[in-house]
Amino acid sequence: MADPQPVRRYRFGAFEADAATGELRRQGILIKLNAQPFQVLLMLVERPGELLTREAISASCGRTEPLSITSMA
Numbered sequence: 001m002a003d004p005q006p007v008r009r010y011r012f013g014a015f016e017a018d019a020a021t022g023e024l025r026r027q028g029i030l031i032k033l034n035a036q037p038f039q040v041l042l043m044l045v046e047r048p049g050e051l052l053t054r055e056a057i058s059a060s061c062g063r064t065e066p067l068s069i070t071s072m073a
Contacts (some may be wrong), residue, residue, distance in 0.1 A: 010045040017041060036061055 008019035016025045022038055024031045033041070039061050043052060 010042075012045060017045060 010017045010019070014027050017023070017038070018025075019042055022033075022035065024033045024038060024041065040057055043057060043060055
């Protein structure tokens with residue numbers, strides 16, 4: 001039997017992000033967030049204090065061109 005995956009749930013301020021379900025909650029209330037912005041959020045909370053380049057963020061989202069604010073909308 002395989003080891004169960006560790007729970008990847010992050011709390012920051014009034015927010016909680018659950019990597020397994022792709023849900024973001026604020027004080028327990030579900031916040032609707034598309035997959036790509038959620039992926040960027042996870043990158044940021046998993047690497048506190050690190051500088052993340054636009055290229056690294058784009059690569060983690062499976063994109064070949066760098067992200068822009070408008071491309072995540």
